[in-house]
Amino acid sequence: MTTTGRPVSELSDEELESQGKQAHETRNWVFLHGTAEQFANHTTRMLALEQEYLLRYPKRTWQGSGGAPSAPAEGDNPGEEPTIALLRRLADQPDGRMHKLELHQVARECGVPRERLAALYNSDPPMITADRADRVITEHGRAAVSNAD
Numbered sequence: 222m223t224t225t226g227r228p229v230s231e232l233s234d235e236e237l238e239s240q241g242k243q244a245h246e247t248r249n250w251v252f253l254h255g256t257a258e259q260f261a262n263h264t265t266r267m268l269a270l271e272q273e274y275l276l277r278y279p280k281r282t283w284q285g286s287g288g289a290p291s292a293p294a295e296g297d298n299p300g301e302e303p304t305i306a307l308l309r310r311l312a313d314q315p316d317g318r319m320h321k322l323e324l325h326q327v328a329r330e331c332g333v334p335r336e337r338l339a340a341l342y343n344s345d346p347p348m349i350t351a352d353r354a355d356r357v358i359t360e361h362g363r364a365a366v367s368n369a370d
Contacts, residue, residue, distance in 0.1 A: 223267075226240070226266065229269045229270055229272075229273040230273060231275070234277065237270065237273060237277070238274075240270055241267075241270040241271065241274055242266040244266060244270055246265070246330055247279070248263065249266065249303060251263045260264060275325070280314060285346075300309050303331045303332040303333045303368070304331075304333055304341070304365075305365065305366060305369045306331040306332075306333075307324075307327060307331045307333045307341075308341075308349075308358060308363075308366050309327055309364050309366050309369075310327050310331070311324065311327070311345060311349065311356065311357075311358045311362070311363070312363055312366050313357050315354070316357070317357055317358040317362075317363070318352065318355045318356065318357045318358075319355065319356055320354055320356075321351070321354055321355065321356050323347075324345065324356045325338070340360070344361075346359065346361045347359055347361065347362075348362035348365060349362055
């Protein structure tokens with residue numbers, strides 16, 4: 222018989238956070254020393270706890286942001302083409318650079334799919350380049366923003 226605990230929707234906020242923390246702390250042990258069934262049960266419970274946490278606290282993690290923010294960010298133009306909106310947000314940063322994880326979040330907020338984001342690096346000439354962990358808008362990317370104005 223498999224025990225999975227109380228349904229996550231019935232947990233108090235404190236219990237949810239405590240069980241989520243415990244699940245993450247014990248993950249490595251279950252992976253290394255548990256049976257396949259224990260690992261599968263642990264994975265299922267951990268996922269349920271994480272999903273419930275995202276439902277209760279949608280703004281606390283990047284996964285729970287739900288993509289686009291409920292209100293347009295300052296400087297956004299409603300109805301602007303998503304790729305141009307992304308390039309504009311990048312161009313508005315100091316030196317036109319942004320950490321790669323932040324850029325991926327901005328891409329989600331602007332509605333730019335991963336494939337389209339990748340194409341910005343691979344276009345000839347590229348609109349975005351990588352500089353270690355940062356992503357930098359190129360002159361070609363800046364020109365695309367200027368032409369959209």
